[in-house]
Amino acid sequence: MQLPWNKSLIIIPTFNEIDNIERMIKTLFGLYPEVSLLIIEDGSPDGTAQVVKDLQSEFNGLHMIERQGKLGLGTAYITGFKWALNKGYDFVFEMDCDFSHDPKQVQDLLEAAQVNDLVIGSRYIDGIRIINWPFRRLLLSYMASIYTRIVTGIPVFDTTGGFKCFSRKALETLNLDNIISKGYIFQLELNYKVWLSGLKVKEVPIIFYERRDGESKMAGGIIFEALFAVIRLRTKALFGTLLR
Numbered sequence: 001m002q003l004p005w006n007k008s009l010i011i012i013p014t015f016n017e018i019d020n021i022e023r024m025i026k027t028l029f030g031l032y033p034e035v036s037l038l039i040i041e042d043g044s045p046d047g048t049a050q051v052v053k054d055l056q057s058e059f060n061g062l063h064m065i066e067r068q069g070k071l072g073l074g075t076a077y078i079t080g081f082k083w084a085l086n087k088g089y090d091f092v093f094e095m096d097c098d099f100s101h102d103p104k105q106v107q108d109l110l111e112a113a114q115v116n117d118l119v120i121g122s123r124y125i126d127g128i129r130i131i132n133w134p135f136r137r138l139l140l141s142y143m144a145s146i147y148t149r150i151v152t153g154i155p156v157f158d159t160t161g162g163f164k165c166f167s168r169k170a171l172e173t174l175n176l177d178n179i180i181s182k183g184y185i186f187q188l189e190l191n192y193k194v195w196l197s198g199l200k201v202k203e204v205p206i207i208f209y210e211r212r213d214g215e216s217k218m219a220g221g222i223i224f225e226a227l228f229a230v231i232r233l234r235t236k237a238l239f240g241t242l243l244r
Helices: 021-031 048-056 073-087 103-112 135-152 168-173 185-196 222-238
Strands: 008-014 036-041 062-066 091-094 118-122 164-167 201-205
Touching: 008 021, 008 073, 021 036, 021 048, 021 103, 036 048, 036 073, 048 062, 062 073, 073 091, 073 168, 073 185, 091 103, 091 168, 103 118, 103 164, 103 201, 118 185, 135 185, 135 222, 164 168, 164 185, 168 185, 185 201, 185 222
Parallel strands: 008 036, 008 091, 036 062, 118 201
Antiparallel strands: 091 164, 118 164
16 A cells, blocks of 8 residues: 655654654654654753754754743644644654654554544554553553543543554644643543544554663653543533533
8 A cells, every 4th residue: 555654744752862862763764764753852951852953954854843841742742733734744643752652553553544533553452562561550551541431431442542643634623722631641632532523533553662761751640640630521521512
């Protein structure tokens, strides 16, 4: 299948990714020379931005938006989505910089996106596909996903995964100025709104690798905070205010 790489954008938020950024950029362009890559760089003090700038002369499809300070994952993606819509891209990816998402599987998501509006790289279909997580963290994440499905009714097994591909139609359906969630529950809100809008959502199996280089951005208590955020989303959906 001939895939529309020239109409596809991968968004990668970064903060202190000096150990990964150059390898990730070269890996992605090595696999997909026609793709575009947008780095949302949150003022990393480790020199991440300079590495990107140095590589822009080598890769025409490499772009960067620099922000002042660590402003959060959700706002980074919203910034990237608006940029993508303004530039006319038809397929827009979320992806981590730390190689927890395998660059080779970007193609799997784009293939599925030809007939779906949102494609989620799922850690929890066809078995649990997470490498090198402690059992407690794995169990907590898996149970939180089950809880989320029960509360919201969304037919998605991996509700908070951060490796996904949106069609332009899906992003245009979302009100990007009315995203209420922060942190990792931001992912659920996007999935939930796309599904509630009646668009086609598809999960494809991926293997998720715990990061090898750099520090994890996962802070303590995130999953517990998310439990209450899920109820908030469901309540707003019931009262018809979530999609406004």
